[in-house]
Amino acid sequence: DADVTQTPRNRITKTGKRIMLECSQTKGHDRMYWYRQDPGLGLQLIYYSFDVKDINKGEISDGYSVSRQAQAKFSLSLESAIPNQTALYFCATSSREGWGPQHFGDGTRLSIL
Amino acid sequence: EDQVTQSPEALRLQEGESSSLNCSYTVSGLRGLFWYRQDPGKGPEFLFTLYSAGEEKEKERLKATLTKKESFLHITAPKPEDSATYLCAVQARSGGYQKVTFGIGTKLQVIP
Numbered sequence: 342d343a344d345v346t347q348t349p350r351n352r353i354t355k356t357g358k359r360i361m362l363e364c365s366q367t368k369g370h371d372r373m374y375w376y377r378q379d380p381g382l383g384l385q386l387i388y389y390s391f392d393v394k395d396i397n398k399g400e401i402s403d404g405y406s407v408s409r410q411a412q413a414k415f416s417l418s419l420e421s422a423i424p425n426q427t428a429l430y431f432c433a434t435s436s437r438e439g440w441g442p443q444h445f446g447d448g449t450r451l452s453i454l
Numbered sequence: 455e456d457q458v459t460q461s462p463e464a465l466r467l468q469e470g471e472s473s474s475l476n477c478s479y480t481v482s483g484l485r486g487l488f489w490y491r492q493d494p495g496k497g498p499e500f501l502f503t504l505y506s507a508g509e510e511k512e513k514e515r516l517k518a519t520l521t522k523k524e525s526f527l528h529i530t531a532p533k534p535e536d537s538a539t540y541l542c543a544v545q546a547r548s549g550g551y552q553k554v555t556f557g558i559g560t561k562l563q564v565i566p
Contacts, residue, residue, distance in 0.1 A: 385556075
């Protein structure tokens with residue numbers, strides 16, 4: 342089984358819908374991250390959490406929200422999806438010692454029509 | 455603003471033809487530089503961490519090196535299974551907090 346599991350793997354939805362992407366991990370790491378990846382751009386940090394009670398905005402948090410339900414679970418929500426949020430979304434984890442190395446899930450491909 | 459630039463954007467090699475990928479960075483307060491490999495449809499997979507200029511790390515046909523301004527990922531006698539996109543990321547301290555900045559990547563294709 343994968344150490345970092347993202348669900349769903351693919352999602353097509355319509356503008357204005359609320360969407361939740363889920364991430365769970367079995368690595369026992371405290372730190373979890375959400376990134377988006379667009380063609381021609383590097384991975385961009387949306388939100389990160391260093392423990393269950395600690396949530397921080399990344400560089401592109403507008404239009405997104407997160408929930409850290411437990412050490413192993415970190416969800417990303419798009420409250421009202423818009424087409425320019427179409428992207429590949431990755432969840433990652435790292436140990437307490439620092440931001441990296443990070444361990445990534447296999448991503449959710451999200452298309453908003 | 456922290457910047458990470460990878461070159462070339464794409465590289466096509468014959469099997470056995472050694473080459474290097476470049477990652478140049480402009481950051482203040484470098485805390486670490488990471489190399490990842492990303493296969494199509496997969497998340498990035500960690501390869502190496504380098505912390506200080508002069509440091510080198512090796513794994514099979516890959517060797518990563520670090521200077522004060524750039525890092526190289528040397529690929530010796532590559533095989534088709536080395537085909538992937540290689541990402542560089544820099545962890546730096548800025549304004550009292552740390553952040554990681556990723557490059558766009560180099561897409562490597564190794565032809566049999």
